[in-house]
Amino acid sequence: MASSPPAAAATAAADDEEDDYMNMTFAEPQPSHKKETLTQRKKRLAREAELKGRPKSKAELAEEERKKREAALNSTAIDTSNKGFKMMAALGYKPGSALGVSRHGADTDDRLLEPIGLEMRDTRSGIGADAEKKRKFREEVEAQQEVDKKRKVDAGEFRERQQKEREEKRMEGQVWGAMKVCERLEEEDELADSVGDDSAEPAKRPSKPLKSVNVLWRGLVKQRAVNERDRRMRYDLHQSLSRRPDYNDPDEENEDKIALGRKAETEEVDVDLDEEDEELDDFEALEVSEKLNKLVGYLRERWNYCFWCKYKYPDKEMEGCPGLTEEDHD
Structure with a gap:
């Protein structure tokens, strides 16, 4: 005897529900409502009291302080339990509003909406120590810059002074050379005059x-x-x-006798050298360049001689000479 359709459908549904184990749910076990005994409660309270009464170590206190500090720094809002917040609230402050009275006519409202941020200091120095350090550092930098600047100026002056000394030394050599030229030309003129005079002695440097x-x-x-x-x-x-001072050698030359001091001429020369000569002192007091210019000008005027060309021209026009100065002959 065949089963009826409703009974067959009910049987199939029951089989499906029985096979759907993937969607099965399991109820969590209900916590035990067993009451805490008096002994257990005493132990728990004793344990909590022990934990509360135990003093914290420095490391634990520092860690708690660090966490509180970080939480305060990360938050811009004032805790409502803060005493300062309560004081401002009594004066009419509301969270999110600005402090102080707004200025009339101002384009922008520059009042603070948040408290001034905290800045943690790693040192134990005072509040103005950083400004003082910056001021000292700035003064040291400025002083060092002045020293460097002065050193550069001193180095420049030293090089300039050295260059000037080298130039003066070179010009002193030129002065001595011009003096020798003047002396030589003067002796040549005197020698020419003595040659023209038949009564003159043979040429020799006159004393x-x-x-x-x-x-x-x-x-x-x-x-x-x-x-x-x-x-x-x-x-x-x-x-x-x-040898003895009274010894007299008949074969000794006159120059040797003068060198040995056996003639009155040596005494005259010594006296002449020791006399004061204001004219020479005034000339020696001149600048090296001025002495050189006087010598060069005298050579040109007296003998038509150009010290820079090293040539004696036949006439005063001195045709072919580039100029009066050394730069003109470069």
Whole structure:
């Protein structure tokens, strides 16, 4: 006997429900409502009291402080339990509003909506210590800049002074060279005059008073005489140690006799060198460049000689000479 359709459908549904184990749900076990006994409660309270009464270590206190600080720094809102918040609320402050009275006529409202942020200091210095450090650092930088600037200026002045000294030394050599040229040309003129005079003695450098020499090259003549006197004194000292002072050698030359101090001429030369010469002193006091210009000008005017060309021209026009200065001959 076949089953009826409703009964077959009910059987199939029951089979499906029985096979759908993937959608099965399991109810959580209900917590036990067993009451805490008096002994357990005493133990729990004792344990909690022990934890509360135990003093915290420095590390734990520091960690709690750090967490509180970070939480306060990360939050811009004032805790409603804060005493300052309560004081401002009593004066009419509302969270999100600005403090203070707005200024009339201002384009923008620059009142603070949030409290001023905290800045943690790692050192134990005072509030104005950073500003003082910045001021000292700025002064040290400025002082160092001044020192560097002065060092650069000193270095520039030192190089300039060295260059000037080298230039003056080079010009002093030119002055001595111009003096020698003047002396040589003067001696040539005197020699030419003595050759024209039949009664004159053979040519030799004349011996004349120092002040009769032109002041332009008088210093050269005086320096040569001083050097000769020093050489003579050394020679005289050497000879005096080797022979008697009253010894007279008939074969000894006149120059040796003068060197040994056996003629009155040596005494005259010494006196001439030791006399004061204001004219020469005034000329020696001039700048090196001015002395050189006087010598060069005298050579051109007196003998038509260009010191820079190293040439004596036949006439005063000195045709072919580039100019008066050394730069003109470069």
